[in-house]
Amino acid sequence: MNIYEKRLSRARTSMNAHGLDALILTPGAAMRYLTGFSEPGSRFLALIIPDDRPWLLVTPTLNASQARENPAGIQDIRVWDDALGWDPLLVQLSKELMLDIGIVGLDDDMPARFALRLQEMMPTTLLKLAGTALAPLRAVKDALELAALQHAAEATDALIPIAYAACREGESEMEIALAVQQATARGGFADSFAPIVGAGANGATPHHNTGKTRVKTGDVVILDFGAMTDGYHGDITRTVAAGTASDEAKRVYEIVYRAYSAGVAAVRPGATAHEVDSAARKVIADAGYGEFFIHRTGHGIGLDDHEAPYMLAGNYTPLQPGHCFSVEPGIYLPGKFGVRLENIVTVTEDGTARVLNQAIPPEILTL
Amino acid sequence: MNIYEKRLSRARTSMNAHGLDALILTPGAAMRYLTGFSEPGSRFLALIIPDDRPWLLVTPTLNASQARENPAGIQDIRVWDDALGWDPLLVQLSKELMLDIGIVGLDDDMPARFALRLQEMMPTTLLKLAGTALAPLRAVKDALELAALQHAAEATDALIPIAYAACREGESEMEIALAVQQATARGGFADSFAPIVGAGANGATPHHNTGKTRVKTGDVVILDFGAMTDGYHGDITRTVAAGTASDEAKRVYEIVYRAYSAGVAAVRPGATAHEVDSAARKVIADAGYGEFFIHRTGHGIGLDDHEAPYMLAGNYTPLQPGHCFSVEPGIYLPGKFGVRLENIVTVTEDGTARVLNQAIPPEILTL
Numbered sequence: 001m002n003i004y005e006k007r008l009s010r011a012r013t014s015m016n017a018h019g020l021d022a023l024i025l026t027p028g029a030a031m032r033y034l035t036g037f038s039e040p041g042s043r044f045l046a047l048i049i050p051d052d053r054p055w056l057l058v059t060p061t062l063n064a065s066q067a068r069e070n071p072a073g074i075q076d077i078r079v080w081d082d083a084l085g086w087d088p089l090l091v092q093l094s095k096e097l098m099l100d101i102g103i104v105g106l107d108d109d110m111p112a113r114f115a116l117r118l119q120e121m122m123p124t125t126l127l128k129l130a131g132t133a134l135a136p137l138r139a140v141k142d143a144l145e146l147a148a149l150q151h152a153a154e155a156t157d158a159l160i161p162i163a164y165a166a167c168r169e170g171e172s173e174m175e176i177a178l179a180v181q182q183a184t185a186r187g188g189f190a191d192s193f194a195p196i197v198g199a200g201a202n203g204a205t206p207h208h209n210t211g212k213t214r215v216k217t218g219d220v221v222i223l224d225f226g227a228m229t230d231g232y233h234g235d236i237t238r239t240v241a242a243g244t245a246s247d248e249a250k251r252v253y254e255i256v257y258r259a260y261s262a263g264v265a266a267v268r269p270g271a272t273a274h275e276v277d278s279a280a281r282k283v284i285a286d287a288g289y290g291e292f293f294i295h296r297t298g299h300g301i302g303l304d305d306h307e308a309p310y311m312l313a314g315n316y317t318p319l320q321p322g323h324c325f326s327v328e329p330g331i332y333l334p335g336k337f338g339v340r341l342e343n344i345v346t347v348t349e350d351g352t353a354r355v356l357n358q359a360i361p362p363e364i365l366t367l
Numbered sequence: 368m369n370i371y372e373k374r375l376s377r378a379r380t381s382m383n384a385h386g387l388d389a390l391i392l393t394p395g396a397a398m399r400y401l402t403g404f405s406e407p408g409s410r411f412l413a414l415i416i417p418d419d420r421p422w423l424l425v426t427p428t429l430n431a432s433q434a435r436e437n438p439a440g441i442q443d444i445r446v447w448d449d450a451l452g453w454d455p456l457l458v459q460l461s462k463e464l465m466l467d468i469g470i471v472g473l474d475d476d477m478p479a480r481f482a483l484r485l486q487e488m489m490p491t492t493l494l495k496l497a498g499t500a501l502a503p504l505r506a507v508k509d510a511l512e513l514a515a516l517q518h519a520a521e522a523t524d525a526l527i528p529i530a531y532a533a534c535r536e537g538e539s540e541m542e543i544a545l546a547v548q549q550a551t552a553r554g555g556f557a558d559s560f561a562p563i564v565g566a567g568a569n570g571a572t573p574h575h576n577t578g579k580t581r582v583k584t585g586d587v588v589i590l591d592f593g594a595m596t597d598g599y600h601g602d603i604t605r606t607v608a609a610g611t612a613s614d615e616a617k618r619v620y621e622i623v624y625r626a627y628s629a630g631v632a633a634v635r636p637g638a639t640a641h642e643v644d645s646a647a648r649k650v651i652a653d654a655g656y657g658e659f660f661i662h663r664t665g666h667g668i669g670l671d672d673h674e675a676p677y678m679l680a681g682n683y684t685p686l687q688p689g690h691c692f693s694v695e696p697g698i699y700l701p702g703k704f705g706v707r708l709e710n711i712v713t714v715t716e717d718g719t720a721r722v723l724n725q726a727i728p729p730e731i732l733t734l
Binding site: 113131208 | 473
């Protein structure tokens with residue numbers, strides 16, 4: 001039994017435990033996790049896990065040869081053609097697999113164009129989200145996945161000096177981002193996401209759209225980027241000062257650094273995601289900046305760049321060995337600047353966090 | 368009234384004409400088309416177009432400052448916070464905007480995680496797809512959009528010599544793709560999609576996953592790539608021979624070239640998408656290769672790389688001036704090679720197709 005067959009078996013067990021009779025997954029992280037196979041495209045392509053029959057793939061003719069080579073060794077491949085569309089095949093399958101009288105979990109990322117159409121074809125089916133059954137499985141990384149995430153982290157770390165070298169006065173945010181992207185491509189990696197470079201006041205918008213603003217002396221600059229390998233994502237954030245750092249920038253940086261450290265220190269098996277968030281948030285609140293930390297402390301990472309577990313107030317999920325997620329507190333001062341610091345950590349058996357990335361400088365780096 | 372306000376007004380008119388009481392659009396091409404604003408992310412962010420009240424934006428705190436700067440000048444911005452989640456706000460809005468007693472069109476690309484959750488929050492709402500109302504509007508490009516598509520086409524054409532130079536014996540598909548991607552980034556453009564490079568027998572899979580296969584003498588190689596600018600996509604395919612071309616490769620290429628030419632020649636206002644598909648398909652069928660042309664003849668292009676109108680058997684949509692789409696017939700010979708030729712065309716007022724890209728060589732180019 002290969003790794004994908006094992007995962008498919010566990011997915012079916014979890015599906016049943018969560019009261020679902022079948023899963024329909026479209027291309028993306030969940031399908032890739034379970035089969036090693038996922039093809040982008042605008043046509044309907046799906047993995048179907050029925051209750052007590054073999055799993056199968058539905059594919060347009062265009063991707064049939066790729067589907068037949070799926071690493072999970074799935075033999076039952078049902079092909080539909082552009083000229084007929086996917087409706088007749090799905091209507092037939094809904095009867096054959098008894099999807100029409102069950103509770104079916106849809107891929108959380110399935111586009112509404114497919115989800116609503118499926119509901120029309122199977123009006124008596126109760127549709128739920130597959131993620132309730134799959135996210136807990138995917139959140140716990142096995143040794144192969146940890147190795148892939150470590151590889152992505154190292155590829156991401158290798159971009160830090162590139163980003164620092166590009167982050168000079170007069171350079172635009174886009175030029176800095178481009179330097180990072182070119183180095184990513186040269187290294188043979190893909191971007192995890194479009195790099196976020198926020199100079200000066202732009203950094204006060206956590207997800208600033210990297211633009212034409214040029215770095216000025218004294219700017220605090222947020223650099224958030226990642227390299228991806230084998231589908232596994234890297235994601236780090238560094239904050240630096242251009243030329244010179246103001247006392248306020250130094251002070252805010254040190255608070256965020258202490259918040260980051262407190263978040264990492266709170267990571268251990270059995271602690272909750274809520275506690276990690278609280279530990280980081282308390283440092284910032286105690287320093288008087290609570291209202292300027294306007295997002296959760298972190299997100300899980302793997303085949304998706306954001307996935308379970310989320311380090312979020314009210315998320316009482318207990319952490320387990322193999323969980324991988326970001327710790328990334330920030331302080332955002334409107335009209336002034338922002339500071340965010342982020343590394344990826346994993347929960348280890350021995351009761352601590354292992355940080356996958358290079359250490360974050362405890363004081364703001366002046367470039 | 369700016370361009371976005373005009374589009375929003377037209378969208379509301381079309382929404383009513385299609386029997387929808389409101390639209391809920393999540394980040395992506397439709398939101399960008401209507402507002403100039405779209406933010407990637409995993410949190411719920413939406414444009415809501417109610418029936419008889421001002422349109423509004425729902426945003427997480429994280430993107431609030433960006434939402435307030437939306438180019439459409441939308442003033443009503445509703446913000447939700449990570450700690451509370453988006454549920455309370457949406458439940459309130461569903462009552463305030465009377466979404467709970469209407470027929471609501473969801474973004475065709477809205478992930479099921481949002482679509483199914485909205486259905487739970489608004490159990491008496493009938494959910495449909497917004498695309499039925501929006502796709503016909505978006506399919507007809509205005510002068511600004513045509514200029515953007517022309518710009519994307521020229522940026523894409525500029526990559527052709529790069530691709531040809533990289534496509535040498537001994538180079539791998541990935542190396543060729545990387546050369547194209549690096550040149551795209553150097554030009555200040557984004558990839559429209561991950562380049563498809565299919566060497567030899569790999570080319571017989573239309574959407575081959577660019578891999579480690581190296582180009583050998585005599586290989587027919589498919590090169591499919593595009594540059595994107597201001598959100599508008601480029602997309603072309605060229606097929607070349609490495610070192611030497613077999614008689615079969617020459618013959619198949621010429622058939623595909625004639626099919627491409629016939630497809631383009633069939634484009635005029637009032638012709639149907641079906642007719643364009645048929646014109647190209649007939650050339651290939653008449654030459655005896657009908658069973659090896661295993662996909663539709665083309666797809667619309669704009670803010671999405673695949674959108675209406677689709678050049679597909681059975682699509683009797685009449686073509687209109689401003690429609691933009693690919694014409695891309697292909698012949699795929701399993702175990703041997705594939706040939707696909709693709710340019711983007713637009714329907715003009717004067718009754719012909721204008722090809723946005725450089726002319727395709729009528730005979731296979733040997734590199």
